[in-house]
Amino acid sequence: MIGASWTILRRELAGLFLQPLAWALLLLAGLLQGLMFSSFYLPGRGGDVHAAGLELFGGTQLFWVLAIVLTPLVTMRMISEEAKSGVLEFLLTSPVPEAAVVIGKLGAATIFMALLWASGFLPLVVAALGGVSPDWPHLFVAYLGMVLVSALFCAIGLASSALFSTPVLAAFVAFLGNFALMVSGIVTLQLADAVPEDVVPRAWIEWVVDKFDVVARFQVSFVAGVLDSAHVVFFLAWTAAFAFLAVGLLESRRWR
Amino acid sequence: MIEVENLTRRFGPHVAVDDLSFRLEAGEVVGFLGPNGAGKSTTMRMLAGFLPATRGRITIGGFDVLRQSLEVRRRIGYLPENVPLYAEHRVEEMLRFQARLHRIPRGERTARIGRALERVGLTDRRRSLVGSLSRGLRQRAGLAVSLLPEPDVLILDEPTSGLDPIQRIEVRKLVLDLASEHTVLLSSHILAEVEAICPRVLIIDRGRCLADGSREELVEELGGGGALVRVEAAVLDAAEAARLLRSLPGVETVEVGERVGIHTEFRVRGEGDLREDVGALAMAKQWALRELSWERPSLERLFASLVLGEASATSVPRTVAPTAAPTAAPEPTSPISTGLELSVSGGAPTSAPSAAPMLNPFERRPDASSSAGGAATDGAPSAGSRAERPPGGPTLNPFERPRTQSDAPASDDGTDDRTGDRADEEKGA
Numbered sequence: 266m267i268g269a270s271w272t273i274l275r276r277e278l279a280g281l282f283l284q285p286l287a288w289a290l291l292l293l294a295g296l297l298q299g300l301m302f303s304s305f306y307l308p309g310r311g312g313d314v315h316a317a318g319l320e321l322f323g324g325t326q327l328f329w330v331l332a333i334v335l336t337p338l339v340t341m342r343m344i345s346e347e348a349k350s351g352v353l354e355f356l357l358t359s360p361v362p363e364a365a366v367v368i369g370k371l372g373a374a375t376i377f378m379a380l381l382w383a384s385g386f387l388p389l390v391v392a393a394l395g396g397v398s399p400d401w402p403h404l405f406v407a408y409l410g411m412v413l414v415s416a417l418f419c420a421i422g423l424a425s426s427a428l429f430s431t432p433v434l435a436a437f438v439a440f441l442g443n444f445a446l447m448v449s450g451i452v453t454l455q456l457a458d459a460v461p462e463d464v465v466p467r468a469w470i471e472w473v474v475d476k477f478d479v480v481a482r483f484q485v486s487f488v489a490g491v492l493d494s495a496h497v498v499f500f501l502a503w504t505a506a507f508a509f510l511a512v513g514l515l516e517s518r519r520w521r
Numbered sequence: 522m523i524e525v526e527n528l529t530r531r532f533g534p535h536v537a538v539d540d541l542s543f544r545l546e547a548g549e550v551v552g553f554l555g556p557n558g559a560g561k562s563t564t565m566r567m568l569a570g571f572l573p574a575t576r577g578r579i580t581i582g583g584f585d586v587l588r589q590s591l592e593v594r595r596r597i598g599y600l601p602e603n604v605p606l607y608a609e610h611r612v613e614e615m616l617r618f619q620a621r622l623h624r625i626p627r628g629e630r631t632a633r634i635g636r637a638l639e640r641v642g643l644t645d646r647r648r649s650l651v652g653s654l655s656r657g658l659r660q661r662a663g664l665a666v667s668l669l670p671e672p673d674v675l676i677l678d679e680p681t682s683g684l685d686p687i688q689r690i691e692v693r694k695l696v697l698d699l700a701s702e703h704t705v706l707l708s709s710h711i712l713a714e715v716e717a718i719c720p721r722v723l724i725i726d727r728g729r730c731l732a733d734g735s736r737e738e739l740v741e742e743l744g745g746g747g748a749l750v751r752v753e754a755a756v757l758d759a760a761e762a763a764r765l766l767r768s769l770p771g772v773e774t775v776e777v778g779e780r781v782g783i784h785t786e787f788r789v790r791g792e793g794d795l796r797e798d799v800g801a802l803a804m805a806k807q808w809a810l811r812e813l814s815w816e817r818p819s820l821e822r823l824f825a826s827l828v829l830g831e832a833s834a835t836s837v838p839r840t841v842a843p844t845a846a847p848t849a850a851p852e853p854t855s856p857i858s859t860g861l862e863l864s865v866s867g868g869a870p871t872s873a874p875s876a877a878p879m880l881n882p883f884e885r886r887p888d889a890s891s892s893a894g895g896a897a898t899d900g901a902p903s904a905g906s907r908a909e910r911p912p913g914g915p916t917l918n919p920f921e922r923p924r925t926q927s928d929a930p931a932s933d934d935g936t937d938d939r940t941g942d943r944a945d946e947e948k949g950a
Contacts, residue, residue, distance in 0.1 A: 351605035
C-alpha cells in the first residue's frame with residue numbers, strides 16, 4: 266500500500282513537472298511572492314523582515330486566494346483526464362488499491378503546493394544573506410500550516426476530479442468547494458449574530474463552527490507560531506475525509 | 522484459468538453482455554470475435570476487474586475478480602483497446618512505472634524491461650516519448666507494458682487495430698510466441714487474424730455467445746455458409762452447364778462467372794468437398810477443365826452467417842435448427858427429383874441420366890453425413906438427408922435465401938460484397 270502510493274506519487278510528480286502548467290504556476294507564485302514582499306509587505310511593516318515574512322506565510326488574504334485558486338489547477342487533471350484518456354483503466358487494473366492511487370496523487374499535489382509555497386522563502390533568504398534574519402522556526406510552523414491547508418484543498422480537488430470527467434469543470438467545482446469551506450466559518454458566525462441567545466446558545470454555534478473553520482484554525486495556531494497537535498490533527502482529519510470521499514468517487518466511476 | 526459464469530452487464534436499459542458463460546484452460550489462446558458493439562470490450566473490462574458485472578461471476582486463476590481483485594490484477598496483463606499510456610513519459614519510464622506497480626524487484630527491473638522491449642521490437646525506441654510514437658509503435662509499447670510482469674493471463678483488446686500489415690504480422694507472431702507460456706484472450710473484428718492466431722474462437726454478438734469452439738469444429742458444426750468449389754471449364758453453353766452443376770447432390774448455389782476465352786468460371790457452393798462430383802460431371806460431359814479448386818469454409822463466412830443470421834432470426838443458430846429445417850426442406854427436392862428431368866433439354870437428356878447415378882448420393886453419402894456432423898441417417902433418400910442437413914449459413918443468411926436459378930448468383934455476390942465491406946469499414950474505423 267505504502268510502496269504503491271509512493272510509486273504513484275513519484276509518477277504523478279514527474280507527470281506534473283513534465284507539463285508546462287506546473288512551471289508556469291511556480292514562476293507566477295515566485296514572482297508574486299517576491300513582488301508582494303518587496304513592494305507591499307516590507308514597506309507596510311516598516312522594514313520588519315520577520316513581520317513581512319509572516320505576511321508572506323499565510324498572514325494575509327492573498328494566501329487563501331492563491332490556495333483556493335491554485336490547488337484546483339494542480340489536481341483538476343489528476344483523475345478526470347486520466348479517466349478520459351483511459352490511463353485510469355490501466356491504473357485501476359494494475360495491482361494497486363484505489364486508496365493508494367488517491368493517496369499517491371494527493372501526496373504529489375501536496376508536495377507540489379509545498380514547493381510552490383516554499384518560493385516564499387526566497388526573498389527571506391535574500392534578506393537573511395543581507396544580514397537581517399527572520400525568526401525561522403516561527404515561519405516554518407506557518408509554512409507547515411500552509412502545506413496542511415493545501416493538502417486539504419488538494420483532497421477536495423481530487424474528489425472533484427474523480428466526480429467530473431472534464432478537468433475544467435472539476436477545477437471549477439473544486440474552487441467552489443474550497444471557497445465554501447474557507448468562508449463557511451466566518452459566514453456562519455455572522456449569521457449566528459442574528460440568532461437570539463436563548464434559541465441557540467452562541468457557545469454551541471461556536472463549538473460547531475470550530476469543527477470546520479479552517480481559516481480561524483490556521484490563524485490562531487500556525488500563523489501565531491504555535492504547533493498544536495490538535496490543529497494538525499484537525500487538518501489531517503479533514504484531508505483524510507475528502508481523500509476517502511475521492512476514493513469512494515473513484516470506485517463509483519466503475520458503476521457509472 | 523478463466524471461468525465466466527452467467528456474466529451480464531447492463532448500462533441502464535441497454536444490455537451489453539447477456540448471460541455469457543465460458544471457460545479458458547491454462548495455456549489456451551482464444552479469439553474473441555464479434556462485430557462492433559457486440560460486448561467484447563465490456564466483457565474484457567469485466568475480466569480485468571475494471572467494470573463490475575451486473576450479474577454473474579468471473580474467476581481468474583481461482584480468484585474472484587471482484588472480491589479478490591488485487592490477487593487477480595497481479596496475475597493478468599490487460600491491454601485496453603485505446604492503449605492507455607502516459608503520453609509525457611518515455612517508453613522506458615512507462616515500463617519502469619509498471620515494474621514498480623507490480624513490485625518487480627529492483628535488481629530484475631532493467632533486465633526484464635530490456636526483455637519486454639526486445640520482445641515487441643522496441644529496443645531502439647526505448648528513449649522515445651510515448652506521445653510521439655506512431656499508432657503501431659504505441660500499440661507495441663502497450664504490449665510491452667502488459668507483458669512486463671509476465672502475467673499468467675493476457676487480455677488483449679484489439680491488439681492489432683490500427684497497425685499496418687507488417688506490424689500486424691509481427692504482433693501475430695508475438696502472440697503466437699506468448700501462447701506457450703500465457704493464457705491469452707484477444708479480441709478482434711478482423712477474422713483472418715483470429716483465424717491465424719487462435720486455435721479456439723468465441724463468437725459473440727449483442728452480448729450473447731453465438732459459438733464457441735475450434736475453427737474447424739465451428740465450421741463443421743455450423744456449416745459456415747458452405748464450401749466453395751471454383752471450376753473453370755470450356756463449356757458450350759454456360760447456363761446449361763450451370764444447371765447441370767446445380768443438379769449435383771449437395772450443391773446449393775452455382776454462380777456463373779466471367780468467360781475468359783473459351784473458358785467459363787463457375788463458383789459452386791455446397792456442403793463439403795464437391796470437387797470429385799464436379800470433376801466426374803465434367804468428365805461425363807467432356808468439358809475441358811482448366812481449374813477445379815476447393816475453398817475451405819472460412820471463419821469469415823461462418824461469422825457473417827452467424828451474425829447476419831442472428832440479425833434476422835434473433836436466436837442462437839443451434840436452437841434455430843428445427844425452425845430452419847422446414848424452409849430448407851422443400852427447396853432441394855425440386856432440382857433433384859423434377860428439375861433435372863424437366864429442365865435439361867437438347868443433347869443433354871442422354872448423358873444426364875447416365876451422369877446422375879454416377880455422381881450420386883450413394884457415393885457421396887459418407888462424406889455428406891460426416892460433414893453434417895452425423896445428423897444424416899445412412900440410407901435415407903437423398904432429399905431426406907438434405908432436409909436434415911444442419912442449418913448452415915445459407916438458410917440463416919437472408920441474402921442467400923432466395924435460391925431460385927435466376928438470382929442465385931446475384932444474391933451470392935451481394936453477401937460477399939457485404940461481408941467484404943463490413944471488414945473494410947471496420948478496418949478503416
